[in-house]
Amino acid sequence: MSPESLDDVRTRAHVEKAVFALRPDYRALVIAVAGLMPGPGDAASEAALRAAEGTAYGLVAGTPVEDVPQVASWREAYRAFGAKPQRTRNSLEALLRRAADGLPRVNRLTDCYNAVSVKHRIPIGGEDLSRYVGAPRLIRATGEESFDTVAQGATTVEHPEPGEVVWADDAGVTCRRWNWRQARRTALTEETTEALFILDALDPVTDDDLHAAGEELLVLLRGRGPQLAVARRLLRAADEPEAALPV
Template identity: 40%
Template structure:
C-alpha cells in the first residue's frame, strides 16, 4: 500500500508545519452540474476578500508568510504559493473558472480559508509519495505542457518513484497525476505554516472532507502529519 512520507530535510526547514490530508476513495468526479460549482467558487471569491485588507498585496499575512517560506529553499524564479496565485486573481477581478468537481471544491476551500490546497489522483502514483528536497533529476511535466521541467536541486517537492508531482512545494502540479473527471481515488492536502491559524486549518480540512463526501460520494479519511507524525498509509 502506498504511503505518504514527509522526510527530515523538510522538517529541518519547517519544523512547525502541518500537512493535512483528505484521502478520498470511490468518488464520482464526473461533471454533472457546472452551475453548482461555478456558484461555489463565486461565493468563495467573495469571502476571500477578507484576506486582502492590506493595500500592498504582498503585505497581506496569508501571502507574506508563504513568501518568507519560499525564501528558505531553491525555487523557480517567480514561483509563488498556490493561495497567492488564487488571491491575485480575486484581487484583479479575474474569476476562477470551473475545472472539475474535486478541483473546484478544493479551490473554494482554499479561497475561503486562505490556505493552499492541492490534489492528485492516487491511481497514478508510482510507489510512496514523499514531501522532501529534490535531487534535481526528477522528471516533471507540468500541467499545460509536454516538455520536461525538472525541479532544482534542493527545491521542496512532492514526488514518487516516477518523478516530481508538485514543484516548489505547492506551486505547479504535474500532468501525470492531475485530477480528472475519471478520478476515483484522490489525495487532497491542505498545508499550514502559520501556527496561529491551527483552528482554521482543522476547520478547512473538515469542510473539504464533508464537501467531497456530500457532492461526490465515496469515503473520506482525514489525517494530519507533523514533525511527531511523519508518515501515513494512504489506503488502509
C-alpha cells in the same frame, strides 16, 4: 480503491526531515478519498467558488496580497529554499490574485478544493490516486527527479532545482516548489474517482484551522459521492505517525 489501500496511502505518506528543518512549523493534512463522482463544475462547486471570490475580495480590498499573513509566511518559506516568490507564486497567492477577476473553473473536484483553499487561506493540492505510483512524500529534491508538465503548449519533462521542496511519488515529482505547480500525470480530471488532497500549513495557520478546512472539503466532496471512503492524517515535525481520524 479499497479502504485498505487508502489507509496504506495515509500511513506511508511522509515528510522528509530536511523539510521540517527548513520550516519546523510546517504541517500537512493528507486526505485520501475513493468513491468520488467526477465531472465538470456543477451548481454546488460554482456556489463555493463564488463564495470564495467574495471572501478574497474582502480580504485584499485594503491589503496587498503579499501582506496577507498566510501568504507572507509562504513567501518566506520559498525564499528559504532559494525560490523567488515574486516569480513563482505559491498556489494560495496565485488564487487570491485571480479572485478579483474570477477564480478559474477547471472541473468539479479542482473547483471544490480551490474554493476551500481561498476561504481558509491554505494552499491545497489534488492528485488522481489512480495515477499515483507508491506513497506521497515531501522532499528536498536532488535535481534528478522528473516532472512532466506543459511548456509553450507542448508536453515536456523538467527537473527541479537541487534543494527545491517538492512532493513526489515513485515515478517522479507530482508538485514543484512545495505548492506551486502540479504535474500533468496526476492532475485531477472529469474522470477522477479517487484522489489525494494535500492541505499545507505554516504559522499563523493552526492545526484547528487545518482540520476545519479539511472538514469543509469533505462536506463538498460528499455532496458528489455520499458513500466516500476516506483516510486522513496530519503530518507534523513533533509527531510520530498518528492513528486514523474518524471519518
